[in-house]
Amino acid sequence: MSDIYTSILDTIGNTPIVRLARLSPAGIELYAKLEAFNPLGSVKDRLALGVIEAAERDGRLKPGQTVIEATSGNTGIGLAMVCARKGYPLVIVMAESFSVERRKLMRFLGAQVVLTPASEKGTGMVEKARELAATHGWFWTRQFENEANADIHSRTTAREILKAFGETGPDYFVTGAGTGGTLKGIARVLRAERPATQIVVAEPENTPMLASGIRQQYKSDGTPAESHPLFRPHPMMGWAPDFIPQLTADAIDTGLIDVIQPVGGSESLRLARELARQEGIFCGITGGATLAAALEVAKTAQQGSRILFMVPDTGERYLSTPLFESIEQEMNAAEKEISNSTPLCRFGVPTSQPAVAAAVAIEPAPDSARDFVEQAIKDPEQPVVMFALEWCEFCWAARRFLRDLGVAFRSVDLDSVPMQANGLGGDIRKVLHSVTGQRTIPQIFIGGAHIGGAVDLLDLHDRGELVTLLGKAGVAPAGDPTITARSYLPKWLAARSAT
Template sequence: MSNIYGSILETVGNTPVIRLGRLEPKGIELYAKLEAFNPLGSVKDRLALGIIEAAERDGRLQPGQTVIEATSGNTGIGLAMVCARKGYPLVIVMAESFSVERRRLMRFLGARVVLTPASEKGTGMVEKARELAAAHGWFWTRQFENEANANIHSDTTAREILRDFGGTGPDYFVTGAGTGGTLKGVARVLRAESPKTRIIVAEPENAPMLASSIGQQYRSDATPAASHPLFRPHPMQGWSPDFIPKLTGDAVDFGLIDLIQPVAGSEALRLARELARQEGIFCGVTGGATLAAALDVAKTARPGSRILFMVPDTGERYLSTPLFDAIGQEMDAAEQEISNSTPLCRFGGPTSQAAAVSVATIDPAPDHARHFVEQAIKDPGQPVVMFALEWCEFCWAVRRFLKDIGVPFRSVDLDSVAMQVGDLGGDIRKVLRVMTGAATIPQIFIGGIHVGGSVDLLQLHDAGKLVSVLDKAGVTPTGDITLTARSYLPKWLAARPAA
């Protein structure tokens, strides 16, 4: 087969399936389908090409017409590639909370990126796209309900899977649900041609919209009418927007899903890193999440089962997100020790490990970050302050707990859009680490006193001591103080015996 192509668009699809060599459970064959091998690095390249070419065929998209879409990033990047090659102007609407790498990539490819407030979530993006399309006569690709999205996966992704697994399909197919295109398109083909294949959908544990069986409200045009009541922020960008897309809803209604597997955000992050370090597979958070779901399936699968999980994109989309939170730019102590093991050193002479640690300790952050923290924890108008992350399941546990016991609090979300300016959020974390001796988030203060992280706060309540701490700060709970705080922790941790 020739490796010479007429355009970049001819390279979309035919992504490889890789068997895991180190993370595969004993007695199970575990396979990853690596969608990062698409030309612009994600599964959404298929969607972009499928939707644009379907619109060209039926005349909805005219030569030179502007294309518009609301997206968390990967669809926009794929559309930017397709529109660049085909000559269509492109406008992307994107919530300001998504990673900055994505918006810069789209602009690099020639797209215009319009940002919407993070507080408006995914439904806000969709409404802005609707507004702009109607005002200017642009072609709105409508990825969340466009059947061409599912069709391209039926025609390509599903066929590749059947081909690679000898025509019968794997025993289990594990995917997530972003737009629902991959899920609906692949599942309906496997259901028809490989009926023994079980379809598993991974879903953020803290946003169990599908598992809840609570239906989504739609407008007459199948766009979401409102946010789903069980949506919560989570780290799996591209999955589970604040509504259930029509294509995902179709998969539910048509009985294409055999199991919905909840995945904790921390586990998705951990396994994305393990895929890189154990298998050399560089992926985003959703790749770690589908692996987590696949490993859960493997626990009860019969010996010899073949499990295929989707890896939707590449890790380079996540450099500014919590996935890379522990990855530093400078040498850590171990790397400094390696450097010091020979005479030639970066800074002209050996530097002891102790000295390196000392420098890190005495240079925590600029004064403005230190001042921000001091003002926040000493604010008499809001004695309970939590330094948090928007998506973090531990932060959400504390938020729900404090709300239920009737304690007002301030949540300073260090990964919020406002905190990204000048990396204020990062500088505040440095201050907190020096003040508390802890690198983890959340960190909670009551009346200016540091009480610890989420587990510390919840255990303080279960030990009968929290109310007195609040009382000293002038705070009186107005809710149910008899509840068990530990039950608010993520299920995997709440089940462990208390320390």
């Protein structure tokens, strides 16, 4: 990349269009518009920039004002990026049923995330956003009926498509309805300038709200008055909330849709995986869903037809969803067979190399290190002390557990820069070995007594003995004493322990 940008927001748009090779039916050209190339990984980056800058231009959004939106996640992630760069506080309202990766991404970017009960569905999170905006005077972006959502797609996404496909345009354009912004914004440009292009809208087959012809009821401001009667839960996050957004209804009413194509949840999951495994395209569930719709279109399309389908986002924000449920964390039988085909670095097999460390003599530690350890262990002001490494998984597990339990503790990080000065950290490890007989880190002391490492600490709690031990040292946990301590172990260790 030769350009230098003044803002991350300048990198939004101009996403690639890629022709599929292995998944295209014979005689049909399938093309994917890869919106994961936006900086925060989804098509909703465009929406976020469009609605914020439109509100800045017309004065609805004031400097420093809090922004709020109800979203399944991708819009919230895009808004978190835009608001971070522009300096607006952001509150996101999201139903609890959407993936936890999305919550964490938004919070990582500085947003606050308010969850609503899954039973209240999309209309519930919209109403919560309305209530919070009215109560606190926040700017509500209203993605489902905000014309700025569609406008930015007319200005950017549609123009990118026309530039790529030239005078004739694609023969078919396939997208999900979503908020309606992508659909309305692109379809109206294609209808005006490439009228031969067929506009195909995909929706979950078990939720045929668009295909039913049953109109959505709206309030005077364009927000849904109630759930659509044909809504059913489905796996396509970002598609088909429990209402038809006003922007989608506009596309229907103005004749922008030629075909409504139902797609199955299982087929969408399968094709998202196939895009990764056969084309190297990593996408979320809706990418598989639009591919499913495109393949249905291809069954009746003329030979030589060019079908463009939207791939709205990346797969990384679906790790906790059914998309990844068949993906193992540990080695499967075939992978173990590969590992066992050579002698080195195998689980459950003694190493063929000599243990060099065992032959190295351990020199006595200087008195300064012994004094440090003794003072740390016996400090009455900090009866819980952990000798640790800054980035060790076991040390992090112990730290997180103690914090959640509400126990103040001192962490002596032996590999930190100050501890490495003059070799103090290494000398302390020698002292700890002579005191505990253990070489591993962390080593934890409570009230001057050595209790062991991270696993020992967690097991003490799960056996019901830790709180008593802490009490004897004058420490009263302020957190939840019912937490399961071993759940804090690294996932790879927890998985091995369970087998």
